[in-house]
Amino acid sequence: MAIEQAYVESHPGSAALARRAGAVLPSGVTHDSRYLRPFGIYVDRAAGARKWDVDGHEYIDYVMGHGSLLLGHSHPAVTEAAMAQLARGTHYGASHEREIEWAEEVVRIVPSAEAVRFTSSGTEATLMALRIARAASGRPAVLKFDRHFHGWHDYVVGASSYGSKAPAGVPESTLESVVVVPPDLATVRETLAGRPDVGAVIVESAGASSGAVPLPRGFNAELARIAHERGALFIMDEVVTGFRWSPGGVQQIEGVTPDLTALAKILAGGLPGGAVAGRRDLLERLAFPLDPGVGKPEKIGHPGTFNANPLSATAGVTCLRTIADGQAQERASALAGRLRAGMNRELARMGVPGVVYGQASAFRVIVGRGTPPAPVDIDPRDLPADLLAGGMAGEVQRLLVLAMLNRGVHLFGNSGLTSAVHTDADIAQTLDAWAGSLAALREEGVL
Numbered sequence: 001m002a003i004e005q006a007y008v009e010s011h012p013g014s015a016a017l018a019r020r021a022g023a024v025l026p027s028g029v030t031h032d033s034r035y036l037r038p039f040g041i042y043v044d045r046a047a048g049a050r051k052w053d054v055d056g057h058e059y060i061d062y063v064m065g066h067g068s069l070l071l072g073h074s075h076p077a078v079t080e081a082a083m084a085q086l087a088r089g090t091h092y093g094a095s096h097e098r099e100i101e102w103a104e105e106v107v108r109i110v111p112s113a114e115a116v117r118f119t120s121s122g123t124e125a126t127l128m129a130l131r132i133a134r135a136a137s138g139r140p141a142v143l144k145f146d147r148h149f150h151g152w153h154d155y156v157v158g159a160s161s162y163g164s165k166a167p168a169g170v171p172e173s174t175l176e177s178v179v180v181v182p183p184d185l186a187t188v189r190e191t192l193a194g195r196p197d198v199g200a201v202i203v204e205s206a207g208a209s210s211g212a213v214p215l216p217r218g219f220n221a222e223l224a225r226i227a228h229e230r231g232a233l234f235i236m237d238e239v240v241t242g243f244r245w246s247p248g249g250v251q252q253i254e255g256v257t258p259d260l261t262a263l264a265k266i267l268a269g270g271l272p273g274g275a276v277a278g279r280r281d282l283l284e285r286l287a288f289p290l291d292p293g294v295g296k297p298e299k300i301g302h303p304g305t306f307n308a309n310p311l312s313a314t315a316g317v318t319c320l321r322t323i324a325d326g327q328a329q330e331r332a333s334a335l336a337g338r339l340r341a342g343m344n345r346e347l348a349r350m351g352v353p354g355v356v357y358g359q360a361s362a363f364r365v366i367v368g369r370g371t372p373p374a375p376v377d378i379d380p381r382d383l384p385a386d387l388l389a390g391g392m393a394g395e396v397q398r399l400l401v402l403a404m405l406n407r408g409v410h411l412f413g414n415s416g417l418t419s420a421v422h423t424d425a426d427i428a429q430t431l432d433a434w435a436g437s438l439a440a441l442r443e444e445g446v447l
Contacts, residue, residue, distance in 0.1 A: 033066070259282060271312040336358060
């Protein structure tokens, strides 16, 4: 194939590293999404909206640290603060002032946050949120939605983007306490009426797989009402949307107040970090009793070697203070809107079936299915659900990613995210690469 051959010939350094990686890492990767045939790029450095691989190629980056870099790579304020902290220590094995400041910023910015508990990742955050909800409600079961991704722990992988009801290594007995339903409010009502053991309802705030299949308008508010009617706690997973859709996430935009919120990614300014935020009475389930055995629920244990480590806390404080006014989100979202509209114009011009859509500063690509789109930025809630759920054929996506890499653009699979430091020139260059890649796919015979 011409696309793949051009890629292989121009990336000998990445090819060599991929061979080394294959000897010590399963499939040569450390994250499922980084797997790419024949091999992925190996990055040497990054700054702003760009990164450079070991072969010297420069890319406009739309992976943006898997969504953790609203301020781009190596943002001066975040980098300066982190470097200063690095010299002061990365792990004290004790409490420190920065963790307090970090929690104060979360409480200040996130509407529902009365108290915070830090973790090391988004997966840990959803795990902790579910444990708190079970303890507080006294009910063992969880209701989640089909294809909604909340990390990789046992209670959320069933019918997530991993695509299996019983993923390998997850006991059936665990999944018996997880109820998976489509994002349909009538189904939720009926299910909760028949499952009084459900103590927690968790939802990806923007819809399945970070908004790949968006929720209907008003869904979160009504879902919260239904959950509370049935005595279940409502958890919003804002790992992706938190601090990106707006400073306070989807809950700020929609005026919805969850009981608990899972956070990560932008929270830590590009370093590892997650958190559960929400009602103080619920977070107090983690607190030590002042007088053991006197009228206080059993404490929920929560260790974690790197919880709120000084380096992540420092980067997080600096990042959150920088983006709290919403200007970074507004800029990133405006750029993404122009990019989505431009990509749709090119699909329409070439008569290529598909669509580019998204919310806020995210975009998602479907090529080779449907009909040529309108040449505008399209609200995904106005698109056919079956088109969005079907996504893009794997081989078309693979070749598209390679073709865009050949032209200096790194997509996040069939999606991407803009940052506040992308520029109009980046958008223009991306649209040129998009047009060239579509032409290459057509020449390859896959469109």
